[in-house]
Amino acid sequence: MTTSLSRRRFLSAAGLAGAGLAAPSLLSACGGGADAGKGSGKGEVSLWIDITGDANQKYFDEKVIGAFHAANPDITVKTTYYKGQDLRQQVQTALQARSGPDIVRGPSATQTIAWSKAHLLADLTPYAKQWGWNDKLAGWAVQAFTTDGKLYALPMRVDTMLLYFNKTLFTQKGWTQPKNRADLEAFAADAMGQGIIPFGSSNTDWTAAGEWLMTLFWNNFAGGDAVYQALTGKTQFSDPVFVDTVSLLKSYFDKGWIGGGASKYFSVPAAEVGAGLGKGTVATIPQGEWYMSNIGAFFGKAGNNTNEWDWMAMPPLSATAKADSYAIGIGGSFAINQASKNQDAAAAFLNWYYGDRTAALQRMSDVPATYNIPIAFKADEIPQKTDPRAARVLTEVDKAVGSGNYGYVTWTWWPPKSDVFVYEGLEQVLTGKITAAEYCKQLATTFTAERQQGNIPQLMPRTSQ
Amino acid sequence: MTTLTATPPAATPGPTRRRAVWRRALVGWAFLAPLLVLNVLVVLGPSIATVYYSFTDWTGIGSANLIGFDNYTRAFTDPAVHEALLHNAIWFVLFLSVPMALGMLGAHLINQVRRFRMVFRTLFFIPYVTASVINAAIWKMLLSPNSGIAAQLGFDQAWLGDPATSLYAVNFVVDWHWWGFLAVIFFAAMQNVDVQLYEAAKLDGAGRWQQFKSVTLPGIRPTLVFIVLMTVIWSLKAFDYIFIMTHGGPANSSDVVSTLMYDQAFNQYSAGYAAALGLSMTAVTGLVLAAYAWLRRKGWEE
Numbered sequence: 209m210t211t212s213l214s215r216r217r218f219l220s221a222a223g224l225a226g227a228g229l230a231a232p233s234l235l236s237a238c239g240g241g242a243d244a245g246k247g248s249g250k251g252e253v254s255l256w257i258d259i260t261g262d263a264n265q266k267y268f269d270e271k272v273i274g275a276f277h278a279a280n281p282d283i284t285v286k287t288t289y290y291k292g293q294d295l296r297q298q299v300q301t302a303l304q305a306r307s308g309p310d311i312v313r314g315p316s317a318t319q320t321i322a323w324s325k326a327h328l329l330a331d332l333t334p335y336a337k338q339w340g341w342n343d344k345l346a347g348w349a350v351q352a353f354t355t356d357g358k359l360y361a362l363p364m365r366v367d368t369m370l371l372y373f374n375k376t377l378f379t380q381k382g383w384t385q386p387k388n389r390a391d392l393e394a395f396a397a398d399a400m401g402q403g404i405i406p407f408g409s410s411n412t413d414w415t416a417a418g419e420w421l422m423t424l425f426w427n428n429f430a431g432g433d434a435v436y437q438a439l440t441g442k443t444q445f446s447d448p449v450f451v452d453t454v455s456l457l458k459s460y461f462d463k464g465w466i467g468g469g470a471s472k473y474f475s476v477p478a479a480e481v482g483a484g485l486g487k488g489t490v491a492t493i494p495q496g497e498w499y500m501s502n503i504g505a506f507f508g509k510a511g512n513n514t515n516e517w518d519w520m521a522m523p524p525l526s527a528t529a530k531a532d533s534y535a536i537g538i539g540g541s542f543a544i545n546q547a548s549k550n551q552d553a554a555a556a557f558l559n560w561y562y563g564d565r566t567a568a569l570q571r572m573s574d575v576p577a578t579y580n581i582p583i584a585f586k587a588d589e590i591p592q593k594t595d596p597r598a599a600r601v602l603t604e605v606d607k608a609v610g611s612g613n614y615g616y617v618t619w620t621w622w623p624p625k626s627d628v629f630v631y632e633g634l635e636q637v638l639t640g641k642i643t644a645a646e647y648c649k650q651l652a653t654t655f656t657a658e659r660q661q662g663n664i665p666q667l668m669p670r671t672s673q
Numbered sequence: 674m675t676t677l678t679a680t681p682p683a684a685t686p687g688p689t690r691r692r693a694v695w696r697r698a699l700v701g702w703a704f705l706a707p708l709l710v711l712n713v714l715v716v717l718g719p720s721i722a723t724v725y726y727s728f729t730d731w732t733g734i735g736s737a738n739l740i741g742f743d744n745y746t747r748a749f750t751d752p753a754v755h756e757a758l759l760h761n762a763i764w765f766v767l768f769l770s771v772p773m774a775l776g777m778l779g780a781h782l783i784n785q786v787r788r789f790r791m792v793f794r795t796l797f798f799i800p801y802v803t804a805s806v807i808n809a810a811i812w813k814m815l816l817s818p819n820s821g822i823a824a825q826l827g828f829d830q831a832w833l834g835d836p837a838t839s840l841y842a843v844n845f846v847v848d849w850h851w852w853g854f855l856a857v858i859f860f861a862a863m864q865n866v867d868v869q870l871y872e873a874a875k876l877d878g879a880g881r882w883q884q885f886k887s888v889t890l891p892g893i894r895p896t897l898v899f900i901v902l903m904t905v906i907w908s909l910k911a912f913d914y915i916f917i918m919t920h921g922g923p924a925n926s927s928d929v930v931s932t933l934m935y936d937q938a939f940n941q942y943s944a945g946y947a948a949a950l951g952l953s954m955t956a957v958t959g960l961v962l963a964a965y966a967w968l969r970r971k972g973w974e975e
Contacts, residue, residue: 297939304734322942326735412813412833415920472818474923475834480817628940639836639924 247550250282253310253557257287258295264501265289267575275567276560283553285311303328303545310548311557314361314541316619317352317665318627323543324360330544332359335555344562348609349538349582351666352620361541362558365498366580367617368534368605369424371522372503373492374485376515377404383491389525396465399491407460408481408490409467411474411631418631419618421457421466423535424494427615428522429453431529435616436670441659446645446652449528454637454644456525461638470638486511494522497577497601498539518597521604534608536668537617538582565589577601612671621667623658626651726948733944744949754950756925757933760840764929765908767841771848773904776855781885783856784863794860797853805850809917812846836926839919843927847914855900859893866892902965909958930954 302308314320349363386392396406411417430449437443467473484490486506544554571579573591576598636642731737818831832842912931921928938947
């Protein structure tokens with residue numbers, strides 16, 4: 209008889225132990241659930257969020273979490289900061305394992321639907337009724353996170369696309385803000401002729417940046433109405449108007465107007481593009497409203513120049529698109545983890561965050577375009593100290609939504625796989641791997657399949673909101 | 674004359690001996706237990722789960738439905754996988770040849786000098802000990818077509834943005850990060866080669882190249898074989914630099930199987946398919962290990 213651990217005994221024991229441990233995890237993955245509960249409404253709740261930079265995190269700690277603690281001494285919110293691209297994967301993995309934060313900083317509406325369908329998010333409907341959230345937040349934004357009559361998340365930030373420009377450079381060159389496609393292309397050709405990149409752009413640090421461009425071009429060439437028709441399934445994304453849009457975008461790349469051409473768009477770091485805007489080697493940057501919190505680093509003393517920046521709406525690129533139209537969407541969401549043992553306390557935080565209008569408007573004023581939650585307000589309610597350019601985003605978007613003159617951003621209204629294809633497929637168009645028509649056909653196929661599966665949120669209708 | 678006859682041991686152990694045997698076995702398991710539990714939790718459990726999910730349509734969230742071998746069939750016919758495998762093969766050839774040759778040359782050169790050896794070894798080692806995230810971020814800037822090294826020298830080339838060069842540009846950075854480590858390892862191995870062999874070779878009229886070929890290389894063969902094996906495995910699981918510098922782009926031009934797998938799992942919501950890709954690569958790695966074991970048995974290492 210031998211007393212040593214033979215290899216055969218060791219492996220068989222390890223295999224059995226592994227199978228025993230793996231089995232429960234497989235079962236839970238198939239729809240089981242851990243103990244969850246509303247809790248006492250007190251104690252600690254966790255939040256994982258993708259705020260980067262010391263100053264931004266300090267502001268969130270002091271003005272959001274600190275202010276909440278002062279108003280709610282019985283609840284402690286423990287915040288963990290992640291990088292943006294990492295957060296969704298971290299949260300998704302944790303939710304699937306029935307763990308993770310109590311307060312879930314979710315991705316876009318369509319991706320959050322997937323989490324809701326997998327029963328990973330708590331039903332917020334009772335809380336919405338209890339605290340009247342539907343009256344406090346814009347109806348279209350709440351509807352985007354409602355499926356089968358149940359509210360599963362709250363909209364975190366109103367998103368839109370803007371065309372930032374070097375105001376000083378425009379003055380020096382005698383350029384005026386383009387009002388239509390002819391103006392825009394004349395400006396682009398002139399800038400390019402002078403060695404200035406007309407539209408700075410890069411996907412080096414954010415691979416999904418391509419969808420910002422597609423959002424702008426679809427809504428400003430095909431137009432908001434055409435996009436709405438395709439999103440509701442009445443037309444197809446393979447229709448000529450969408451193919452023409454992609455062809456137009458590619459032609460801008462081929463001329464070097466966007467980012468200096470496709471290969472540079474794929475390789476120049478975003479900070480370099482921003483610095484170029486500040487110095488005047490780049491004339492404009494098409495970017496989301498969130499860029500307003502970064503752009504200051506490239507101008508004035510911080511950018512080692514005396515230039516000034518401003519923004520304009522992207523002009524209509526066809527007769528069917530309207531002027532002063534803004535693509536609207538939601539940048540992320542807040543939800544409550546179904547597996548949370550303290551859902552009431554998490555809901556109390558959300559109620560405080562969305563319920564205090566004065567504090568919400570102050571946050572919008574303090575940090576431009578970062579805390580723009582969809583609440584109704586009058587122009588004179590915006591704090592006086594707000595940067596006029598940031599205040600103008602609030603009022604212009606409000607006006608567009610109020611008059612029904614808006615389009616749709618891809619990261620909110622396109623289903624998850626279609627959304628990913630929008631920017632991954634665009635890379636193939638720009639490198640000549642596929643044509644614009646093939647791109648649109650593949651998008652239409654993916655979109656139709658996802659739409660039939662119900663993976664699309666309730667759209668903003670084509671009326672004033 | 675008397676004969677001493679040894680008394681044969683008892684055929685079966687007594688109760689005391691059995692207890693001692695069990696106690697020794699128990700102590701052995703007790704020492705193994707912490708590592709065993711850890712391995713079962715973080716390696717074996719997830720591995721079994723991965724095998725299971727590779728036969729399902731799991732999206733990464735929610736429930737999973739068994740779909741048989743569909744994921745494996747898809748992997749065999751997916752053009753993106755074929756392209757990624759080709760990139761893996763290119764990566765493998767470059768990663769096996771360039772840093773290895775540079776490492777060998779670096780080690781041989783250090784071996785020739787008598788002063789500042791430690792300085793050279795430290796300098797060679799710095800890229801390896803710097804975090805890949807930092808290396809990749811710095812090289813992204815250095816390779817910028819507007820302000821990078823090449824741009825300063827007058828070249829208008831987007832190394833990372835051109836599909837024809839993106840894979841090679843990332844591989845260049847990885848080779849830069851890796852060769853110094855190999856140089857230090859090879860140098861350590863060269864230190865153990867008997868000096869008398871070199872002297873004998875010199876007496877026989879061998880030049881530097883012949884000394885290197887006939888004395889140094891055979892002398893460091895066990896290290897060389899081990900490094901080749903590790904390089905093969907590392908080249909199959911190449912991920913971090915590619916993910917940070919190009920995300921496999923533009924248009925999949927620098928995708929290898931691991932980055933494709935990541936994209937499928939986290940962007941395309943095809944975690945089941947990603948699991949099948951991962952297991953397929955595990956099988957390839959297993960074949961490489963088997964080949965290595967076979968070569969060792971054949972005495973290749975000696």
